[in-house]
Amino acid sequence: MKGPLFYAKILLFGEYGIIKDSKGLAIPYNTYRGALKTAKKLTGEAKKSNENLERLYQYLSQLETSIVVFNLTQFKTDIHNGMYFDSSIPQGYGVGSSGALVASIYDKYATDKITVLENLTREKLLKLKEIFSLMESFFHGKSSGLDPLNSYLSLPILINSKTNIEPAGIPSQKQGKGAVFLLDSEQIGETEPMVNIFMNKMKNDGFRKMISEEFAIHTDACIDDFLQGNVKSLFGNVKSLSKVVLKNFKPMIPIAFHKVWEKGIKTNDYYLKLCGSGGGGYILGFTEDYQKAQLSLKDYKLELVYRF
Incomplete structure (x- = not known):
């Protein structure tokens, strides 16, 4: 048995902001992917994955919700028969490893699932996001549901607010000099502690003011520029965003990269921003x-992720 493929995702803009209802833009990243498989003898990563699926099964069987129903009997049988999630998506790197897994489980076991081939109304997208948020909370304590949604649909998604999301058309790549890239911090980042730091910071008036008056404004401008292909303006806004993040999100940036981050802003060779919750994993870079x-x-x- 080998299930359909589910891809990694990159949140180009909107990390942390989307928790607080500002805009976000996520794109599929098909360099990394995962699929459900079954093996008679499980060892190493496959065995770990199978045990993880067993825990996810327990979690889903205790969920009290009417929004989604799973064929849990079949899920349990498949786990018992050696099912695991075979994935090349690095874990703790901010590119949606748990999102792809959640999407694959929904796809295989939801009994009345919303399919990618339907006319995806805003209501259906929000319902999917809500289901995925419930499912992915198993991994992170609190999840927006966006990673699995992106992986499930395999489309760029524009988040206007918590109640307004839509598939987005992004400009096709050009063979220019500019690029979006991933920088490997070679450290694992954990989502939950980072989100907790952010939530604690949000109790501070000054931090909240910075989020709404600086962070969200630069993020929204970056998204508009990116979607409209205004490359020159985009880099100006990304630089502003990079400065705001360096100043206000230091705990989310691995210490070894504070100077590297600063160097980009000073030289204009590149600008860095968080990829996902930070704390390790990938850092997202933009360069002309x-x-x-x-x-x-x-x-x-x-x-390399995308060329301008």
């Missing part, structure tokens, strides 16, 4: 000249 950025960051592993 990818070759220059590669030189400037020659000691680090970079992965």
Whole structure:
């Protein structure tokens, strides 16, 4: 048995802001993917995954909700028969490893599922997001449901607010010098502690003011520029966003990268921002000249995501 493929995701803009109802833009990242498989003998990662699915089964069987029904009998049988999630998506890297898993379980076991082929009305998208939020909370304590939604639909998704999400058309890639890239921090990041730090900071009036008056405004401007293909304006806004994040989200940036982050802002060779909740994993980079950025960051592993 091998299930359909579910891809990683990158939240280009909106990390943390979407928890507080500002805009976000997520895109599928098909370099990494996962699928449900079954093996007679489980070892290593496959065995760990199978045990994880058993815990997810227990969690879903105790969910008190009328919004979704699963074929739990079949799920339990398949786990018992050696099912696991075979995935190349790095865990703790901010690219949606648990999201892809959740999408695959919904796809296989939800009894009255909303399919990708239907006319995806706003109501259906919000219902899916709500279901995925419930399911993914098993992994993170609190989840927006956006990662699994992105993985399930395999479409770019624009979050206007908690109650207004839509598939987004993003400009096709150009063979230009500019790029969005991933920088590997070579550290694992954990979502839950980072989200807790953010929630505690939100109790502070000054921090809340910064989120609504600086962070959200720059984020929204970046999204508008990106979707409209205003590259010049985009880089100005990304630079502003990078500064705000460095100043206000220090705990989410691995200490070894504070100077690297600053260097990008000073030299304009590249600008960095959080990829997901931060604390490790990938850092997202934007540059007007990818070759220059590669030189400037020659000691680090970079992965190309999108070309301008």
